[in-house]
Amino acid sequence: MVKIEVPEPKTKRGVATRSKIMKAAERLFGEKGYYDTSINDIATKAKVAPGTIYIYFKDKFTLYCYLLNDYSHLLRSEIVRKIKELDCKTRREAEEVGMLHFLQTIQEHPYIYQIIWESLYIDKSLFIDYYTNFAEHYTKGLDKAFADEEISKFDNEVIAYMLMGIVNFIGLRYVFFKKDRNLEDVVGEVMEVLDKGLFRKP
Amino acid sequence: MVKIEVPEPKTKRGVATRSKIMKAAERLFGEKGYYDTSINDIATKAKVAPGTIYIYFKDKFTLYCYLLNDYSHLLRSEIVRKIKELDCKTRREAEEVGMLHFLQTIQEHPYIYQIIWESLYIDKSLFIDYYTNFAEHYTKGLDKAFADEEISKFDNEVIAYMLMGIVNFIGLRYVFFKKDRNLEDVVGEVMEVLDKGLFRKP
Numbered sequence: 001m002v003k004i005e006v007p008e009p010k011t012k013r014g015v016a017t018r019s020k021i022m023k024a025a026e027r028l029f030g031e032k033g034y035y036d037t038s039i040n041d042i043a044t045k046a047k048v049a050p051g052t053i054y055i056y057f058k059d060k061f062t063l064y065c066y067l068l069n070d071y072s073h074l075l076r077s078e079i080v081r082k083i084k085e086l087d088c089k090t091r092r093e094a095e096e097v098g099m100l101h102f103l104q105t106i107q108e109h110p111y112i113y114q115i116i117w118e119s120l121y122i123d124k125s126l127f128i129d130y131y132t133n134f135a136e137h138y139t140k141g142l143d144k145a146f147a148d149e150e151i152s153k154f155d156n157e158v159i160a161y162m163l164m165g166i167v168n169f170i171g172l173r174y175v176f177f178k179k180d181r182n183l184e185d186v187v188g189e190v191m192e193v194l195d196k197g198l199f200r201k202p
Numbered sequence: 203m204v205k206i207e208v209p210e211p212k213t214k215r216g217v218a219t220r221s222k223i224m225k226a227a228e229r230l231f232g233e234k235g236y237y238d239t240s241i242n243d244i245a246t247k248a249k250v251a252p253g254t255i256y257i258y259f260k261d262k263f264t265l266y267c268y269l270l271n272d273y274s275h276l277l278r279s280e281i282v283r284k285i286k287e288l289d290c291k292t293r294r295e296a297e298e299v300g301m302l303h304f305l306q307t308i309q310e311h312p313y314i315y316q317i318i319w320e321s322l323y324i325d326k327s328l329f330i331d332y333y334t335n336f337a338e339h340y341t342k343g344l345d346k347a348f349a350d351e352e353i354s355k356f357d358n359e360v361i362a363y364m365l366m367g368i369v370n371f372i373g374l375r376y377v378f379f380k381k382d383r384n385l386e387d388v389v390g391e392v393m394e395v396l397d398k399g400l401f402r403k404p
Contacts, residue, residue, distance in 0.1 A: 151402055161372050172367075
């Protein structure tokens with residue numbers, strides 16, 4: 001488990017500068033990869049002095065970990081917020097809204113797969129933590145849905161990885177490989193299987 | 203699309219030598235990554251002269267592509283063979299056998315995720331081809347299952363990516379992260395959702 005410490009900027013300008021740095025890093029990590037990107041490259045892209053980056057992040061590794069956390073937040077906490085905002089009444093509705101939000105988020109961050117999965121080559125434990133953490137929150141949500149009698153009785157950790165796998169691979173095909181389908185329709189197809197099961201009933 | 207040409211060895215000894223080279227490459231690509239592994243490293247590990255490797259593979263990239271093809275074969279054609287061998291009568295049975303075989307195969311090849319996913323950083327089109335190819339075959343199988351009235355009517359390309367996502371993420375958790383569960387049981391849980399759907403019926 002890797003712990004990073006990143007102090008919060010104290011001013012609005014600080015927040016804006018950090019955000020510029022993050023955007024530049026995201027672009028470069030995505031285009032050239034983590035190892036071929038230096039703090040200097042990020043500074044040039046963000047139009048800040050290299051020294052400025054060190055005010056916010058101890059080193060490139062810390063910046064990378066911060067970006068991973070940020071994605072985890074975007075893909076998880078933001079989904080929870082959206083589900084509340086849209087006042088989803090059922091777990092089914094929440095699942096559908098969550099899946100669509102996930103796909104839209106990766107559409108807005110075209111390098112997200114490369115950046116998250118590169119953790120496997122930077123520090124394997126980052127990769128494991130990222131998904132373990134994601135799955136733990138998902139499992140808790142499913143446990144609650146079971147308590148609320150909305151889903152059947154399953155091993156919810158298995159279900160969490162199932163659903164994470166579905167949305168990640170649907171995202172690979174319909175966002176990352178080729179954007180040739182309406183995402184609502186694709187999510188609709190997935191929901192149908194989750195509603196009825198895959199196999200034809202006799 | 204990357205095309206590679208690898209001539210088949212003409213003797214049994216040639217087949218054995220190539221297999222030694224592949225095993226060494228698999229280990230090193232997995233442990234140190236593609237970029238930090240040289241043909242010399244592979245030769246040392248395989249206990250062959252570097253020149254011997256060039257008899258079989260034009261360069262490191264060709265060797266890597268060949269390994270990817272080999273995985274694709276192991277995870278796909280071998281599943282088809284196994285399903286025939288076990289004389290699976292229904293698509294449901296085939297799906298269950300296939301999923302278990304997939305998980306057992308990645309268990310036997312502990313570096314398979316790292317090696318397949320590193321294609322994203324070596325040549326993105328390799329990664330896209332790998333999964334597109336896999337999905338095309340899967341989709342055809344599902345189309346046949348629909349024609350045989352075994353599965354309901356869906357967009358089978360969506361279903362293919364769904365099922366690929368499921369088995370890949372189940373494999374991440376129960377093989378790659380931690381081997382703390384009986385794989386038959388885990389597959390059984392997944393099959394239950396595919397049988398009945400996720401949500402409780404009113």
